[in-house]
Structure formats: C-alpha cells, structure tokens
Amino acid sequence: VFTKGLIEPAMRTAQSLDRxxxxxxxxxxxxxxxxxxxxxxxxxxxxxxxxxxxGQNAFALAFGVFDFTGSPAAAFWLLTGxxxxxxxxxxxxxxxxxxxxxRVTSSRMWAVALVPGLHTFELHAFKGAGNGTATVNELGTxxxxxxxxxx
Amino acid sequence: xxxxLAPFLVDGDPVSAEALxxxxxxxxxxxxxxRIKVATAAASAPLTVTTAxxxxxxxxxxxxxxxxxxxxxxxxxxxxTNTLATASFRGLVYIDGAEQDTPAVKWxxxxxxxxxxxxxxxxxxxxGAHTINLRAVKDLNTGTFTVNATNTTLTLLVVDLP
Numbered sequence: 001v002f003t004k005g006l007i008e009p010a011m012r013t014a015q016s017l018d019r020x021x022x023x024x025x026x027x028x029x030x031x032x033x034x035x036x037x038x039x040x041x042x043x044x045x046x047x048x049x050x051x052x053x054x055g056q057n058a059f060a061l062a063f064g065v066f067d068f069t070g071s072p073a074a075a076f077w078l079l080t081g082x083x084x085x086x087x088x089x090x091x092x093x094x095x096x097x098x099x100x101x102x103r104v105t106s107s108r109m110w111a112v113a114l115v116p117g118l119h120t121f122e123l124h125a126f127k128g129a130g131n132g133t134a135t136v137n138e139l140g141t142x143x144x145x146x147x148x149x150x151x
Numbered sequence: 152x153x154x155x156l157a158p159f160l161v162d163g164d165p166v167s168a169e170a171l172x173x174x175x176x177x178x179x180x181x182x183x184x185x186r187i188k189v190a191t192a193a194a195s196a197p198l199t200v201t202t203a204x205x206x207x208x209x210x211x212x213x214x215x216x217x218x219x220x221x222x223x224x225x226x227x228x229x230x231x232t233n234t235l236a237t238a239s240f241r242g243l244v245y246i247d248g249a250e251q252d253t254p255a256v257k258w259x260x261x262x263x264x265x266x267x268x269x270x271x272x273x274x275x276x277x278x279g280a281h282t283i284n285l286r287a288v289k290d291l292n293t294g295t296f297t298v299n300a301t302n303t304t305l306t307l308l309v310v311d312l313p
Contacts, residue, residue, distance in 0.1 A: 023187075023310055025222055025273035029253065063226075063271035067256055103239070103258030107269040140256045144271050146224055146308075 022149045026051065030123075030141035034069070037079065037127040037134040041089075044136055047123035047143045057150040058114040062090075064123050065107045067140030070098030070132065077130030083110045083143075084122040098134065105140045114147075121145060186311045190214055192284075194230075194303035200240060200287045200296035204250075207298055210285035210305045214276070220312040221276040225251070227285055228269045230302035233259040236294025243286045244305075246274055250286075259294050267302055276309065283307055 031046030047064075066081035081094040094108035123143050127134040195209030207229075214223075229242035236259030244251045255268040274283075285305050287298050 027273050065270055101260045105255045105268050140253050142253050144273055
C-alpha cells in the first residue's frame with residue numbers, strides 16, 4: 001500500500017516553504033468487487049481521490065487503468081473508461097471493443113491544469129449498446145495521480 | 152494546460168512518453184537536479200509464459216535512493232501475444248522480490264491476439280538499493296502466451312526526497 005506520497009494536511013502546511021512537498025503521488029483502487037457496466041456512465045467505487053491544491057501553477061498527470069471483462073461470445077460493444085475532474089469528463093478515453101469473451105487492462109494517461117482549491121478526481125466507465133454482460137474488475141483497476149503543486 | 156506543463160503538452164492531447172521525459176528533465180533542471188530520476192529497461196528476449204512466475208529477461212531496473220521520503224512511479228508495459236489460449240495472463244511488477252498488488256491482465260479467449268497491456272502505480276522506496284522487474288504468469292496450462300521483447304518496457308520515475 002502506497003503511503004509516503006500522501007502528506008497529512010498539517011505536514012503539508014509545515015512544509016509549504018520547502019519545494020520538496022510540491023511533487024506528490026496519490027493512488028485509489030477500485031473497491032467493492034466487480035462493477036457491472038450499463039449504458040449509463042457510472043463512477044467506479046473507490047477509484048476517487050480528493051485533494052486540496054494551493055499553487056497557481058499546479059497540474060496533475062493521471063494514470064487510469066480499467067480491468068474490463070466482457071461476455072458472452074458474439075456480443076459486440078465498446079467498453080469505455082473515462083477520467084473525471086470536478087464533475088466533468090476530460091477528453092480522451094480508455095477503451096476495449098468486445099467481440100467475444102475477453103478480459104484486458106485498458107489504460108490511458110491524462111494531463112490537467114489545476115487552480116487553487118479542492119478537487120475531485122474519479123474514474124468512470126460504461127458500455128455501448130449490446131447484449132451480454134460487461135464488468136470492470138477490482139483486481140487491476142486503479143487511478144494514480146502525479147501532482148505538482150507549484151506556486 | 153498552463154504552468155509548468157505548458158511547453159510540453161496541449162490540453163486534451165494524450166500524454167506521450169516523450170513529453171513526460173522532456174517535462175521531467177526540465178523539472179529536474181529547474182528544481183532539484185538530484186531528486187528526480189528516470190530509469191528505463193526493455194525486455195531483451197521473448198518470454199513464453201507458464202503457470203510458474205518467471206522474470207522477463209532484461210526488464211529490470213536497479214536504483215539507489217538516499218532520501219527517507221523517496222517514492223517512485225512505475226510504468227509497466229507488456230507486449231503480449233496469445234495463441235488459442237483460454238487461460239488468464241497476469242503481467243506482474245516485483246519490487247525487491249515482492250509482488251505488487253495490481254497486475255496487467257489479459258484473459259485469452261480462444262482467439263489469437265496481440266496487444267500492449269499496461270499498469271501504473273506509485274511505490275514507497277526506503278533509503279537504499281532497490282530492484283524492480285517485470286514478471287509474468289498464467290493460471291492454466293492451455294494455449295500459448297508470449298511476452299514479446301519488442302515493446303515490453305519498465306520505466307521508473309524516482310522522486311528522492313530527504
């Protein structure tokens with residue numbers, strides 16, 4: 001379990017004069033078992049990070065991995081994973097076209113500029129129209145952030 | 152994108168490895184030259200995956216950190232071919248001999264296929280020497296999974312904080 005990149009608020013304040021706390025990492029894994037996908041985009045439980053930004057020139061690099069399963073055979077649809085910041089989806093998707101029983105980790109990176117204040121980062125997923133069942137699995141699904149909080 | 156990333160990225164564009172490298176080079180030059188390092192390794196031979204965990208030859212990074220609060224970002228990419236396999240593949244990252252908790256996965260579905268599968272995650276790095284490497288395993292002895300050397304890589308960004 002990754003812990004050292006997460007600086008407690010009091011420590012963050014104490015270190016605010018030191019550049020060493022400005023580049024940090026955060027991670028959130030999916031929780032609660034597999035989530036069955038529907039055609040309605042849904043937040044993935046656990047794959048959510050909230051943090052406060054202080055600097056005027058802050059940014060985040062986000063690394064999203066979606067552990068997708070689709071079945072049964074002869075179902076045809078796109079599984080889509082997206083990255084949301086403060087209630088809005090960012091451009092760009094991680095995707096897998098399902099044409100038979102299949103399971104893969106689909107991944108993508110995103111970059112986002114951040115203004116001072118509280119921010120929420122989430123992974124969402126949905127499927128296109130089609131028969132059969134699609135799931136995003138807990139094992140390989142996670143959101144990782146590299147955050148630069150620069151004044 | 153504004154601020155430090157602006158010279159390297161266009162808002163909405165996917166982040167390329169080249170842009171990341173240029174960015175971290177710039178950060179290292181402007182901020183703390185000794186604190187941010189990037190180490191990379193590529194597979195040097197194909198690996199035929201079995202039901203026993205095996206290392207991917209060449210995909211090993213050795214780093215030494217001095218800080219008490221160092222951490223790293225692991226970027227693992229497996230270039231995988233499966234031929235008529237009905238087993239599950241797991242691409243693993245090991246740090247100092249310990250398996251990390253989120254693998255790259257592929258379920259062979261009985262059809263030939265090839266793709267790159269990735270996984271990214273942060274790690275704590277206590278002061279000292281560390282070895283990070285890619286390994287692979289499958290759960291059933293059916294079909295063939297091959298980790299190709301061509302595009303299988305391990306990248307480690309190290310932030311060595313005192």
